[in-house]
Amino acid sequence: MAHPYHHALSSVKKWGGTAQDYQRIHDWFDESKQITADFRHRALRHHAEGIFMAETIFGKTITLSTGRIIPVRWIGEQHVREDLGFIPSFADWVKAIRPEPWMGRAHKLETETPQEVAA
Numbered sequence: 001m002a003h004p005y006h007h008a009l010s011s012v013k014k015w016g017g018t019a020q021d022y023q024r025i026h027d028w029f030d031e032s033k034q035i036t037a038d039f040r041h042r043a044l045r046h047h048a049e050g051i052f053m054a055e056t057i058f059g060k061t062i063t064l065s066t067g068r069i070i071p072v073r074w075i076g077e078q079h080v081r082e083d084l085g086f087i088p089s090f091a092d093w094v095k096a097i098r099p100e101p102w103m104g105r106a107h108k109l110e111t112e113t114p115q116e117v118a119a
């Protein structure tokens, strides 16, 4: 499993600059290791929607220390391809989740009293 630093070094090979220029983006993709210590952590951000989410967080582009401008999407695509070999959609991950009864359970909603609404 590639460390975010090694993904950053790979970005440097592709587009120049320093590992630090890319580090925060690669760190973000792998932060889900804090939740799940094995490779299943990738289900959270390693897919097409995750790459677009990175754009909303880091912007459409970053400016490297060299002044070169690189699309954040390219960096996300590089990260996910290096880890998985392709870019899955989130639907690909969902297909691998075994449904459990609690996932589809619905409970009756509590009705609000006028006092609660006013508070």
Ligand SMILES: [Zn+2]
Residues within 6 Å of the ligand: 029, 030, 042, 046, 079, 083
């Ligand atoms: Zn990763």
